[in-house]
Amino acid sequence: MIDVGASRLSEVEKASSHGSAALCFSNVSASYGPYRALFSVSFSVPAGSVVALLGANGAGKSTVARVATGLVPVTGGHVFFHGTDITGWSAWRIARLGLVHAPEGRSVFATLTVEENLELDFVKSAGRHRADQAVERAYGFFPRLKERRRQLAGTLSGGEQRMLSLARVLSVPPKMLIVDELTFGLSPGIAAEVFSSLRALKDQGCTLLVVEQHVHQALAIAERAVVLAHGSIAYEGPISEMGDLAERLLGGKTAS
C-alpha cells in the first residue's frame, strides 16, 4: 500500500518538477463520512490552461473542486498545487497559496454588504493598504456593484451575486481559479458575460478549472477536458481528441 503510494508520488513529482502542472490529483479518493464520492482520481491541470470538468449530475465534479481546496478531506492519494503537496492542508492555507474556489450555489456572504464582501477578500490577498484600490478596481468591472455597495449581498439578485464573486477574482487575479457552475440559473446574456470574464482571466495567465453544465460554452474556452463518471475519471485529454464523447455530453446536456 505504502509502496504503491510512494511510486506514484515520484511519478507525480517528476510531472510537477517540469513546472507544467498547476493542479495535480494523484489517485485521490474522498468520501463524505461513510459515503465514498471519488475513487482514485488522477488528472492534472497544466499551468496557464483552461480545463473543463464535465460529468453527469452526482458524478463528483463539485467534490473534486472541494477536495482541491481543502473543504472535503482526502482519504487517499495526493493533491499537488504547483508542485507543493497540499494533501490534508486546511482550506485557508490553500487559499493563501493562490488557489481560489468559487463554490456551487451562493458564494457571497449574505449578511455582509457588497463592500464588506470585497474588503474581506482583499485584506488577505492584497494587504490592508491596497485593499481599497482593489475594491475600486472591482467596481470598475461591474459598476452596478458600486451602486449597491451598502446593500447586503444576500439581497442581490442571483446574477449580481455572481458578478460580485467574479469581481473579486477579476480585481486581484489568483494563480488558479476553480469555478463551480458559475452560470447556473443565469440568463444567456449574463452567462456569456461571465464566460468573457473568464476568458479575460485566462489572458492574464490565471489557470482555470471550469465546472459547467453549459458544455458547449465551457468547451469553447477550454483546451482540455476531464470527464468524471461515478466518481472516476472517464476521459482526460485535449478537447480535440474527445471525439464523440463531447457530442454525447453535448447532446445529453442540451436536451435536458
Place this chain on the structure above:
Amino acid sequence: MSQLLTYVLLGLPYGCIYALIALGLVLTYKSSRVFNLAFGAQAYVSAVVFYVAVRSGHWPIWAAGLVSIVVVGPLLGLLLDRLLFRHIRVAATVVKLGAAIGLLLGIPEITQVIVGTQPQDNPPSLFLPPSWVFKLAGTRVNGTEVSTVLAAAIVVVGLWVLFRFSTLGLEMRAVSESPRMVELVGVNSGEVSSVAWMLSSLLAGLAGVLLAPLFATLDSYNFTLLLIAAIAAAALGGLASFPWTVLGAVAIGVAQEVMTGYLPLNSVLASGLRPALPFVVLILALLFHPGLRSSQDEGDPLASCDPPPLRAVPVKAHREHLIDLSLPSLFTPLVVALAIGSCLTWVPQIWVGVITVGLTYATILLSLTVLTGMGGQISLCQATFAGIGAFAAGQLATHLGLGFIEGLAIGAVLAGVLGLLLALPALRLGGLALALGTLAFALLADNLLFPLSWVGNGQSGVYVPRPQIGPISFAGTRSFFLLVLAVLVICGVAIALLRKGTTGRFLAAMGGSEVAAGAIGINVHWAKMTAFVVSAVIAGIGGAMYGSYQGAVGADNFNTLISLLYLVLVVTFGVKTVAGAVNAGLAYAVLDHLLASAPSRFGGLAALLFGMGAVAFALHPQGLADLFTARWKDQLDRLRHPWHGRETVEVS
C-alpha cells in the same frame, strides 16, 4: 421623580453586568452556533479566583484582577472551544445544550473540589471600594456601582469599534455566517472563533468579578441567576443584535430595582416577581420576537460539504425491540430477573432503597425519552412536572386525607394539564427557543409556584405517604420497590406502544424535520401537544413515586437545577431508548448514594461526573452506552459474517 431616579441608578450596575454576559452569549452564538449556558459558571470561576487571590493570597487588586479576568477567563474559553465546542458546531441542538448544561453543572463543582466549600464572605471589589460614596442627583452612589457602569461602558464601546471598524470584527461576522466560506478567502476560521470565545469568556470573567461585591457571599447560584437575566437580554436582542442586547440588559436590571421600589413590601409579588422578572421577559421575548421564532439563520451555503449526521441510534433498535435493553436478547431478561429477585430477597434494605430511588428517577427520565428522544423537543422543566405530581399527592393526602394512589392520579392529571398549557405557547417554538422557554418556565415555578404553602410549601416541604392499595400496604422497602418497578414498566410499555403507533411515527417524523413533517400532512401541533402531555404525565407519576419514597419533599427536590440534571443524565445514557432512561436513573442514584458519605467538597461530584458525561456524549453523539453496545454488536457481527460490513457504503 427623584425617587424613580434612585431606583434607576441602583439598577444600572446590575443591568451592565447582565449586558456583559449577554454580549458574550450573542458573540459565541453567532460565531460558533453554541448557546453557552456555561458563561454563568465561567463568571463564577473568575470571581472565585479573584476572591482567593485577594483574600487568601493577599495579592494586590490589580494583579488579582489581571489574572482572574484577562488570564483565567479567556483561557477557559479557549479550552472549551478547542476541546469541545468547535467539534459540535453542526451537532443537534440537544447535543450542544447538553454539553453546555453539563459544564454549567460541572464547573462550579470542580471549583469547589479545588478551593473547598468554606463560605467566601465579603468579596472584594475590583476598582473603587463601596466605601467611596458620592451624591449624584440627590442619590448616594458608591464606588463599586460607578466602576461597574464605567467598565461595562468601556467594553461596549470597545466591542462596537471592533465589530464596526476592524478586520477581525469583519472576519467574526463572516465566520458567523459560514466558517468554510471564510476559509476560502484565506482566513483561519478556527482562530477567529477562538478569539470570539476568548473575548466572550473575558466578558464573563469581568462580569463575575464585578458582580461578586454586590452580594454578601460568593455563591454559584447567584451566577446562575445572572446567566438567566443575560439570556433574557440576549433574547431581547434576537440572539443577534448587540445594541438591543445591551439595551435589554440594562432595562431588565433597572426594571428589577424599580419594581422593588414600587411594589408593596412583603407581598408575594415583591418577593417572587422581582427575581422572576427576567424569566417573564425571556418567555415574552421568545414568544413575540419574530427573529427568534423563525430562525433568521441565513444558513451556511457550504453546509453540503459535511457528511450527513450520525444517527443517534441504529434504526434496527427501533424496529426490532420495543424495549431495547441494549444487551444481547437472551442474556438481558435473565440478568434483570436475577436482579429483581435479589432485591426482593437478600439485598440489604439500604441498597434496595437506592435502587428504588433510581427507578423513580428512571420513571421521570422516561418523560424525556418521549419528548426529546421521540419528538426532538428539548424541555428543561421536567422536574417542575415531577414536583407537581409529588406535591399534589402529598397535599391531597395531608389536607383531604386522600390515598396516595388517588393523589398520584390527580397529580399526574394536573401535571398533564400544565403540560398542555405549556405546549400551547411552545407550539410556536422549537429547538433552542423551546429549551430556553421551558427553562424560564421552570424558574418561574421555582420562584412563584413552589414557595406557596399549598403547593411545595417552600423549604419546609410536603409529606407524601407510602401507598396502600386495598388491603395491601406498600410501606415496606421491598414491597415499595416492587410497586415502583411496576409503575416504571407500565410507563415504559406505554411509551413503547406510543412509539409503535401512529403518533409515534408522527413524532419521529417531526423529530427529523418539523417543516417537512408538516408539509407531508402531519398535524405537527397535535403530535407536539401529545408529546408534551404524555411527557408531563409520566414526569408527574415519577415525581409522586419519588416523593413517596422520600416521605417528605420540598421545592429543592424539584428545582431548575434538578431539571437541568435530568437532561444531562438522559442525554449521557441515551435519550432515544427506555434502557437509556433506566440506566441513567440507576447510575445517578447509586453514585449519589456512594458520594453521600464523601467529604463535603466532593458532595457535588455526581453532578460533576454526569456533567462531564454529557460533554463526552456531545463528542460521541450516539450516546455513550449506545456507542459501546453498537461497537460491541459490530464486533460480534464481524465475527459472525467476516465478509460483511467491512467496506464502507459506496454511493454512486
